[in-house]
Amino acid sequence: MNELVPQIGDERIDTLPVVRATLDDINLDAVAQHISRAVENDRYDGTVAAPIPFLHEMRCLVEVEDRPTPTLAGLLVFGHRPQAFLEHTDIALAHFAGTRPDLVTETLHFRRYGGTLTQQIDEVERYLWSNIRRSISTDNGPQREERPAYPRKALRELTANAVTHRDYNLLGARTQISMFNDRIEWRSPGGLPAGITEENILFSGSRARNPTIAQLLYQSGYIEAFGMGLPTVINLLKQNDLPPLGMRDTGASFVVTMRGPEAPNVLTLTPARRTLLELARRQRSITLEQAMHASSDRARRTVQADLKYLVENHFLRVVGQSRDRRYIIAEEAEY
Numbered sequence: 001m002n003e004l005v006p007q008i009g010d011e012r013i014d015t016l017p018v019v020r021a022t023l024d025d026i027n028l029d030a031v032a033q034h035i036s037r038a039v040e041n042d043r044y045d046g047t048v049a050a051p052i053p054f055l056h057e058m059r060c061l062v063e064v065e066d067r068p069t070p071t072l073a074g075l076l077v078f079g080h081r082p083q084a085f086l087e088h089t090d091i092a093l094a095h096f097a098g099t100r101p102d103l104v105t106e107t108l109h110f111r112r113y114g115g116t117l118t119q120q121i122d123e124v125e126r127y128l129w130s131n132i133r134r135s136i137s138t139d140n141g142p143q144r145e146e147r148p149a150y151p152r153k154a155l156r157e158l159t160a161n162a163v164t165h166r167d168y169n170l171l172g173a174r175t176q177i178s179m180f181n182d183r184i185e186w187r188s189p190g191g192l193p194a195g196i197t198e199e200n201i202l203f204s205g206s207r208a209r210n211p212t213i214a215q216l217l218y219q220s221g222y223i224e225a226f227g228m229g230l231p232t233v234i235n236l237l238k239q240n241d242l243p244p245l246g247m248r249d250t251g252a253s254f255v256v257t258m259r260g261p262e263a264p265n266v267l268t269l270t271p272a273r274r275t276l277l278e279l280a281r282r283q284r285s286i287t288l289e290q291a292m293h294a295s296s297d298r299a300r301r302t303v304q305a306d307l308k309y310l311v312e313n314h315f316l317r318v319v320g321q322s323r324d325r326r327y328i329i330a331e332e333a334e335y
Contacts (some may be wrong), residue, residue, distance in 0.1 A: 013168050014073040014210040015059040018085050021070040023052075023061070025085070026078050030116075031055060034078070038219035059212050072168055073212040076117050077220075083114045088174050090114040091124055091163065095131060095179040108277070108315065112174070117163050117213065121156065121222055124177060128155045128184065131314050133260060149260035150184070151236045158256055160222045161229040162186040164214050165254075173253075183259040191251045201247065202231060233258070272298065273306050277315055277329075285319070285326045 031051035038044035048054045052068075055061035060074030075082045076089060083090055094101070095109035109127070113120045133149040162175050167190020176187040192201065193209050208214040217223045224232060234245050237258070246257035272295060279294050280286045286294075288304065295303050307327060310316040316327045 012211070014076075014212045015062070015071045017062050017064050017069040017071055018075055019064065019069065021075055021079075021085050023068050023070070025080055026055065026061070026070055026074060027080050028052070028078075030078050034216070034220055037221070041221060043219045043221065058216065060216075071212070073210065073216065076213060077216045079116060082116060086168070088171050089168065091120050091159075091175045091177060093124055093127065093177045093179070095127075097181065099180050099182050101178065109179075117217065118220060118222055120163060121159050124159050125152070125156045128159075128177075128179065131179065132184075133181070134314065135261075150242070150258060151240055154233045154236045154258060155184075157223070157229050157233050158184075158186050158258065160217060162188045162256070164217055164223060164229075165209050166190055167209060183257055185258075186256045188254045188256075190253065191249045192254055202234075230256075270306075273310060276303075276306055277310060280316060280327055281329050285328045287326050291327075 028051045031054060035044065035049060035051070035054055039049075046054070046057060048057050052061065055070075055074060055078075056068075058073075060071055060078065061068050062071055063069070070079065072086065075085060079085075091113045093109070093111055093113060094107050097108055109131070111127075113123050115123075128150075129148070129152050132155075135147045135149075159177070162177070166175055166188040167173075170189045173189035175189065176185075178185045178187070190209070214223065223229055230245070230247075237243070237245055242261065243259040246255075246259070248255045248257075275294055276286065276291050279290070283290070288307065291303050291307060292300060295306075307316065311318055311327070316329065319326050319328055
């Protein structure tokens with residue numbers, strides 16, 4: 001990869017110019033919408049209302065040899081195609097069937113989520129929320145109540161936190177999220193900034209490795225006041241009687257682990273169920289008849305049981321009724 005961001009140091013990485021990018025690589029319509037929403041939600045108190053002056057004010061656009069040049073923050077929040085310049089700035093999400101990474105058996109889901117940081121946060125949150133375990137409770141009477149394993153706001157906060165505070169100086173590393181049967185792990189490249197440790201992180205103030213990115217995501221409503229992300233998640237876990245948040249600094253990365261309630265037996269996807277899941281992913285949807293054709297050596301009732309299992313465990317969703325019924329990957333369902 002060519003050097004895209006020259007003279008990167010440990011501080012203010014996000015406001016350094018990406019030298020091959022130009023103003024045409026910034027979505028000015030998105031900037032205008034951002035300003036409007038930020039003002040409406042009382043998250044921007046500046047006086048600049050036009051996109052280009054705003055970009056200069058926020059250090060998303062700087063002058064390089066008399067040419068307006070997008071910075072890393074400008075491209076990641078407002079760029080048309082950020083990864084065309086910054087390939088390592090997407091999120092790699094892997095969903096495993098068990099409680100440990102399985103490098104032999106195919107993962108249930110693996111995808112790199114690119115685009116702007118807000119697009120990444122939205123798409124990753126959608127997948128996590130669609131695929132977490134859910135239980136059914138009747139504690140409040142005869143009405144069946146669905147209880148997700150994790151609070152949705154915590155999924156969003158930890159994903160936003162991971163992309164906001166990672167070290168973008170590490171060109172060969174990307175943000176990683178691993179989803180297991182009993183937990184979800186967010187791994188941000190780069191250890192904690194100097195002076196911040198696992199012990200004092202909740203009391204060390206609002207120091208941000210990427211303050212401009214943090215400010216822009218605050219303005220757009222994707223993060224709350226600086227320094228409040230992890231305390232918010234910790235409170236949510238307490239309210240939902242979930243285990244404490246795990247935090248570990250490996251030096252190369254900062255790993256945050258959210259564990260769910262006591263997990264049932266690990267989900268087992270038989271080869272036949274994997275075949276149906278892969279067929280649905282490849283075709284975008286399958287019918288019972290198509291599932292039967294793919295499982296020609298198995299009884300109709302058995303195939304129906306496999307489809308029911310995949311639906312109940314949130315791998316597939318049912319769309320339509322009766323003769324029009326089909327099965328689609330859970331993340332592709334419309335809400």
